[in-house]
Structure formats: structure tokens, C-alpha cells
Amino acid sequence: MIMKNKLTARFAAFLMSVVLLAGATSCVHDDPYYSTDILTAYNWELVAVNGVPVRELDVCEFQFYNFGNGTYGRYNEYGSWYEIPIQWETTVAYGGAEYLYVYPSGTAQTWEYLMRIYDGYNPTLELNDLATGDRLTFQTY
Secondary structure: OHHHHHHHHHHHHHHHHHHHHHHHHOOOOOOOOOHHHHHHHOEEEEEEEOOEEOOHHHOEEEEEEHHHEEEEEEEOOOOOEEEEEEEEEEEEOOOOOEEEEEEEOOOOOOEEEEEEEEOOOOOEEEEEEOOOOOEEEEEEO
């Protein structure tokens, strides 16, 4: 009977350690940062479309603020800069693909992008436009 109680106690201790280990590691993210943290840490300016540098009048900018809001700015057809408020969100698909959805104020449209962020000395935001197939490259400013 004593041997059975020791075996039961060891098994219970083993199960408890497995539960604790699973609980401790379930909240750990594989990356040292989340992409949305980097996204909101900088202002982003379009520098190239499909690898081709953009002209100054074709530049657009995103500012992503915490809590899913921000601004989008660009030049109009008269060469004047204007900005509109945006709402945004990101999702991560199975396999790790990260998507950015931008909802410009005053329209019913949604801009959908496959998103990659390259952090480092010169952070780069690469957005693949799911509607056009264009690869938009943004850098911080």
C-alpha cells in the first residue's frame, strides 16, 4: 500500500509539472517582438512599387497608432498633401502569414495586404496588395 501511494504521488507530481510547464510556455511568443509593435513604432513612407522607386508626387504615408487607428496621407491631383483617418487591424494566418487590413475613413472599401516587416537599422514594411498584386515597399521617416 505504501508503494502504491508513493507511485501515485510521483505520478501526480509529474502531471502537475507538465501542467505548469504548459501554462508557463503557452504565453511565450517565438519572436522577441510583435509585428504590430514595430508597425506602430514608426511612420511609414512609400519608397518603391514592385522594386521601382516612386516619384515624390506618388509618395504616400501611413501612421499606425495603437488601438487600431491612424492616418493615411498622399498628394492629390493638384499636388497638395492631404491626410485621412484610418482604422486598421492585423491577423496571423495558419503558418504565420501576417495580413494587414486598412479601413479608410469615409469609404466602404478595405485595403488588404500580406504584410512583412523587416526590423533592424533601417526598418522596412513590405505590403503585397491583395487586390492588385503590387509589392509596396515602405521605409521609416
